[in-house]
Every structure is written in C-alpha cells, then in structure tokens.
Amino acid sequence: MMAYSKQHLIDLRKFYSNHLLNDTIPFWFPRSYDFENGGFLLMRDADGRLIDDDKAVWIQGRATWMLSTLYNTIEKKAEWLSGAKLGYDFLNSHCFDNDGQMFFHVTRDGKPIRKRRYYFSETFYVIAAAAYAKASGDESAAKKAREVFGNCIAYVTGEKKLPAKYTEIRPSIGIGVSIIMINTAQQLRETIGDNRCDEWISKWIKDIETYFVKDDIECVMEQVAPDGSIIDHIDGRTLNPGHAIEGAWFILHEAKYRNNDPHLIELGCKMLDYMWKRGWDKEYGGIFYFKDVYNNPVQEYWQDMKFWWPHNETIIATLLAFLMTGDQKYADWHQIVHEYSYNHFHDTKNKEWFGYLHRDGTIAQTAKGNLYKGPFHLPRQEWYCMQILEEAVK
Amino acid sequence: MMAYSKQHLIDLRKFYSNHLLNDTIPFWFPRSYDFENGGFLLMRDADGRLIDDDKAVWIQGRATWMLSTLYNTIEKKAEWLSGAKLGYDFLNSHCFDNDGQMFFHVTRDGKPIRKRRYYFSETFYVIAAAAYAKASGDESAAKKAREVFGNCIAYVTGEKKLPAKYTEIRPSIGIGVSIIMINTAQQLRETIGDNRCDEWISKWIKDIETYFVKDDIECVMEQVAPDGSIIDHIDGRTLNPGHAIEGAWFILHEAKYRNNDPHLIELGCKMLDYMWKRGWDKEYGGIFYFKDVYNNPVQEYWQDMKFWWPHNETIIATLLAFLMTGDQKYADWHQIVHEYSYNHFHDTKNKEWFGYLHRDGTIAQTAKGNLYKGPFHLPRQEWYCMQILEEAVK
Numbered sequence: 001m002m003a004y005s006k007q008h009l010i011d012l013r014k015f016y017s018n019h020l021l022n023d024t025i026p027f028w029f030p031r032s033y034d035f036e037n038g039g040f041l042l043m044r045d046a047d048g049r050l051i052d053d054d055k056a057v058w059i060q061g062r063a064t065w066m067l068s069t070l071y072n073t074i075e076k077k078a079e080w081l082s083g084a085k086l087g088y089d090f091l092n093s094h095c096f097d098n099d100g101q102m103f104f105h106v107t108r109d110g111k112p113i114r115k116r117r118y119y120f121s122e123t124f125y126v127i128a129a130a131a132y133a134k135a136s137g138d139e140s141a142a143k144k145a146r147e148v149f150g151n152c153i154a155y156v157t158g159e160k161k162l163p164a165k166y167t168e169i170r171p172s173i174g175i176g177v178s179i180i181m182i183n184t185a186q187q188l189r190e191t192i193g194d195n196r197c198d199e200w201i202s203k204w205i206k207d208i209e210t211y212f213v214k215d216d217i218e219c220v221m222e223q224v225a226p227d228g229s230i231i232d233h234i235d236g237r238t239l240n241p242g243h244a245i246e247g248a249w250f251i252l253h254e255a256k257y258r259n260n261d262p263h264l265i266e267l268g269c270k271m272l273d274y275m276w277k278r279g280w281d282k283e284y285g286g287i288f289y290f291k292d293v294y295n296n297p298v299q300e301y302w303q304d305m306k307f308w309w310p311h312n313e314t315i316i317a318t319l320l321a322f323l324m325t326g327d328q329k330y331a332d333w334h335q336i337v338h339e340y341s342y343n344h345f346h347d348t349k350n351k352e353w354f355g356y357l358h359r360d361g362t363i364a365q366t367a368k369g370n371l372y373k374g375p376f377h378l379p380r381q382e383w384y385c386m387q388i389l390e391e392a393v394k
Numbered sequence: 395m396m397a398y399s400k401q402h403l404i405d406l407r408k409f410y411s412n413h414l415l416n417d418t419i420p421f422w423f424p425r426s427y428d429f430e431n432g433g434f435l436l437m438r439d440a441d442g443r444l445i446d447d448d449k450a451v452w453i454q455g456r457a458t459w460m461l462s463t464l465y466n467t468i469e470k471k472a473e474w475l476s477g478a479k480l481g482y483d484f485l486n487s488h489c490f491d492n493d494g495q496m497f498f499h500v501t502r503d504g505k506p507i508r509k510r511r512y513y514f515s516e517t518f519y520v521i522a523a524a525a526y527a528k529a530s531g532d533e534s535a536a537k538k539a540r541e542v543f544g545n546c547i548a549y550v551t552g553e554k555k556l557p558a559k560y561t562e563i564r565p566s567i568g569i570g571v572s573i574i575m576i577n578t579a580q581q582l583r584e585t586i587g588d589n590r591c592d593e594w595i596s597k598w599i600k601d602i603e604t605y606f607v608k609d610d611i612e613c614v615m616e617q618v619a620p621d622g623s624i625i626d627h628i629d630g631r632t633l634n635p636g637h638a639i640e641g642a643w644f645i646l647h648e649a650k651y652r653n654n655d656p657h658l659i660e661l662g663c664k665m666l667d668y669m670w671k672r673g674w675d676k677e678y679g680g681i682f683y684f685k686d687v688y689n690n691p692v693q694e695y696w697q698d699m700k701f702w703w704p705h706n707e708t709i710i711a712t713l714l715a716f717l718m719t720g721d722q723k724y725a726d727w728h729q730i731v732h733e734y735s736y737n738h739f740h741d742t743k744n745k746e747w748f749g750y751l752h753r754d755g756t757i758a759q760t761a762k763g764n765l766y767k768g769p770f771h772l773p774r775q776e777w778y779c780m781q782i783l784e785e786a787v788k
Binding site for chain 2: 043045051052053054107111112113114115165166167169170233234296297298299301302303304305307356358359360364365366367370371372
C-alpha cells in the first residue's frame, strides 16, 4: 500500500463528512428529541424503532456534547442547539442525586433507576455542559461544567469517595481514570477554557506512562498494582486494546495541542503500536474486545467479539498518527481498519452502525442504541477525522 | 425418532456414569485439592494448567457439595470425603465476613477480594455443608447448614437486607431466588432433613407459577413487577431459557418426591416446553443464553452464545420429563440436546467440557474453570442422570 496522497486525504474528509451529516446524525436526530420529557429517546433497533424509552445518563451527556460540538464546529444549526438544550436541561433536572453524585439510568420522565459506583456520568456531564456553554453562551453552564470537573478531580484524588467494589486486599489502579479524565479536561479546555486542565492532563499522561505502558513486553495494561506491577490474576491480566488505543489518540491530540511535542508523539504512537499488534484479529479482521497479557483465556464472555467503538477509536488513532508522523505504517493500518469497519458495521439500509459483531464479523444483535451505545463514538470519529483532515489538506 | 427403549436407557446410564467417573471428575480431582491452603484450585485452562490460584466461593461450595454427593451416593471413596473436608473447612475458615455474610471471591490463602450484593455463596454453602454433614456424620456441619439456610430465608423474606443495586422506582422480583432456594431446600432435605423445607418449596413453586409462568404467551419470565406484570424495558424483557429449564427440572424433581404430583409434572413440563421453543437455536443447535420476550435485541453481549450449563440443565430436564411422562417428544429433545452437547462441548483430548461456544458452535475460549465455571453443572448432570436412569431401569 502507499502512504495517503493529498487527494486521498481530501476524499477521506468528504467521506467522513458525508457519513456524519447524511447518515449517522440523521439516524438519531431530530427524531430522538423528547419534547415531552426533555432529553433524548435513544434506545433504538436497527430500523430506528424505539425498543426502550429509558434514558442512560452517559448517553444523554454524550449526545448533548455531540450536538453542541456540531453546532460549535460545523454549522450554527438552530436544531442542533435546541437539541443540546433539551439534553443539558434534562441532565440538570433529573440526573443528579441529592448527594451531588449522578445517576446512571433513569426513566423517560427522569426518575432514577440505578446509580453506580463510578463517576463516568459526571465526566460526560462535564463535556456536555462545557460544549453547551460554548454553543449557547450560557455562563451558568460553564460554571456547572467547571464545578462538576472539580467533583471528578475530587473522586480521582480520593477527597470524595464512592463505595468500593473490591476489598483492600489486592489494591489496583485502572488506566480508565486517566484516559477519561484526559479527554474530559481536553474538551473543557478547548470549549470554555479552564486553567486547571494543562497540569492535570500532564499528570494523567505521566501516570499512564509510568504505571501502565510496559515497554519490556510491548503492552498497555488496563489495570496494575499501585506500584505499576502486573497483577497475575485473570482480571489483572485482562487487556482492552480499543480502550488503550483511545488513550493513545488522546495523547496524540495532546501532542498536537503542545506544538507536536515529540515525547508525547512517541508515547501515543507506541501505545498504538503495542495494542494494534495485540488487538487486531489477523484471522478475521477487527479489534478484539479483550485479550490476556500472557494469552491465557479471558473470562469476560464477549472477549473476542468485535464492538463498534474500538474501531472508531482505532480509525482516529491510526489517521492521527499518520498525519502527525507521516509513517506509512499508520496509513496502512488506517486503511485496513477503516475498510473493515465500514464494510462490517455500517448499516447501508437504515444508516448508522451495528454495534455488536461476532468474532467472524457476522452481526450478533441489531440494536443501534441501548444503555451503552448511542450517538457518540461513531459521530465523534467522523467529526474528529473531518477536523484533522481539514487541517491537513489546508 | 423413537421413544427410548429400556436398553437405550441402560446404555445412557453407562454413558453418563463413564463420563462422570472417567472423564469429568478425574479432570478436577485430586489435582485441584489445595493441601497447602485448603479448598480447591479450580481456575484451569483446557489442558488443566492453572491460570489463577484465586478461589471463587460459589465454586468452592459447589465442589464440596459434588464430592460429598459422590461419596454419599456412588462410592465411599476416602479421597472424595477428604476432598470435601478440604472444601468445607476452607469455606468455614475464610469465606464468611464478620457480619455473617459470605464473600464471593477470595485469594488462595483465603483473604477476601470481593463481596457481592447477593446470597448465592450462602446457598451453595448450605448444600455443601448439608451433603458434607451426611458424608462425614459431622453434626456441627448439619447445624451450620441449617443455620445458613435460615439466613437465606431471612434474605428471601427481607428480614435480613443486602445493599440494593437499583432504586425503588421500578420494583421487580426475579425468578432466580425461587429457583435457587427450591434446590437448596431439596438438597438440605434429601441429605440431612429439615422440616422447614417442604413448606418453603411449595411456596417458592407457587411463586414461580403465579408470577413468572405466562401461559398466554407461553413463556417463563426471568423477572417481573411484584404483581407479576411484564416490565416492558430491556432488562424486564430478557429471558434466560437455560435458567428457566433448570427451574423446570427442580419442579419435576419435586413432583417425583411427592409421588408424581400431577400438577407439578404439568407445571415443570410446560416450563420446559415454553423455554425449549424459545431457547433452542433452530439454525445452529444449542440453547441461546438470553432471548427477549418480544424478540427485540437483547443487551447482554453474550446473548446468543452457547454456554455449557444451560445444556446440562436441559439434558436433565428433558430426560426427567421423558422418564416421568413417557412422552416421546422429551426423548427426542433429550437426544438432540445430548448429541449437540457431547459433540460440541466435550473436550475429547483433555476431558471435561469447554464452557463457552460462539453461536455457531465454535469454541470462544478454552478455560475449564474460572470465577463462574467449575466442577458443578456438568458432573451434577451426569450424576443426576445416572441416578434417575438407575431407578428407571430397575
């Protein structure tokens, strides 16, 4: 294969723009706006039919972020801003418990079904409120974004505590906190600005580099002991290649923001290299969901299935790595994962992507939206790739 | 196909006996006895290699029950009794928290890793302690079995409470409580006797019949609202055919215990009929893990995979239904599920069964033991089928 030509980059930009605006977004909006109760009705089967009117707080936040971001960066469409307002207002009215912690799952009219022992609802609230503040000019939204970002930091540092799932016998740290917080801080910084962000981002990147990236075995761990050592039990050995690759492109994004910081480029690229090698299925194509660091059997049942989102993250990571380094390897990988993904996940009949394939690429189930899938990873990928390609072909 | 002849039943008994004693049990024991720390080392790959030395409390209890039961019913082998003692002592020494609740996952030397908001560890303790009490004559084990059974009843009635996973907004009841408690009480009754059991079993069967078995749509629900109505959301619609079929044979077992009670035979058979129809994969064979009551997409990612245990439960249920009714349909189903299972799950090279197949019957991962799989469903099936066939061909 050849490194991508300028014309190819122009064509790719058109491809992603066309998919985002004529396929992915129209699947979801405006039909998912819930004018009756606020927020969005997103749990849909392949053909768009609603299969559940419950609302997943993560996805309400992510959809609010996506609509605000389209408004901020693509076009000042009134429909996008009013949709974002529906989501933002619903989050404020119904998704916070009295103790300040957010819920995970609520009814259509906003009554709480489930709260979890994590603060991912909060991180998606931060990016939603920040992007909405930029779109609307609403100062109170900016204030709330900064306030909930502060809560997230308090969870990170342990100043605020959530109930523990495990005992203290075998302490571990997860890469997930650093990954999600890097992106949360980047989004906050790049919409409304917040002078806490740069320092925290540096710290979280340093944590990833120090504790989770293992050059000796060419691997990015998903969790480790607090001193960075590998916990040689089933959970401790379980890798999530798509997640590590998502972290890789957040770091490459940071490198770009910091005038192509060479150390961050090197770090992001090696994380991608390590986990492409471990995560790509050479037999059937696609990114495995989980792998064991020593190739033992993985306990999570869906370990060899191909989910949509690791492919979105890998499409971004390989394209960004190519644009930043010019290394042909990344163009090759991008082409492979792009083609696999649009050939296997894209629903040419009803738009958007299927979410869940068997290892062999056949469709396992048809839902486009549920508690975990909604308008986020796919439209974010198409939007982000559009942005970086636009810069590249300028 | 033809209804099974007496000779076929004799051959089947030999088949199960041979598999149990020369294939399944020798895979696990004695090599899994942990003479250093007590209990069992059961997390093993296909070839028997240990992949984790942690101990799953459910499986420690189940293995203790299995070894005690072999000793009680097949042969007074000293090795089985001493193995059961290793498990029983480990459970007592390391698997109870100070508040009386049991842990879910402990280290090799019995330090707690995780406690869950359920009391399944307790139910498996009850059957382990009861069977061990019968095997050993240890009166204190009988006393403990009865005491922890009392704790389980206190959880069932709400007298003892565990932390809630969901809010009170959309209350639901699960069939799982009744199913596991019926079997726990049956085992307690049939080893050391307990005069609470008959009444509770009647109540739990009545609950299943009243709230979960839906004749109008020919279905056994996995959860419903407290009044038995179907909760039309993703979780509420999710069926677990293998689990309902396990419940069906516990009820058929109860029918047999109660002199072939015709009402219980009818109830057990219709539960099997309903869920065979919904759970059997007509395209590839095997029992689906989950189905949606209205055929919507199921959210749990492994919904169309073929796990070992629903097949063990269906082998028992179809054979028991045939032996109790003489209905040829059940002999046919038994033959189909027996052949599918021993052709797809059985590891002819290294013994025992693989646990996790893709929908199409190919192996998804090779572990024979982990946090959820161990020496229970398969040896219980082979043991139980031996017992009922022995009676049938007398």
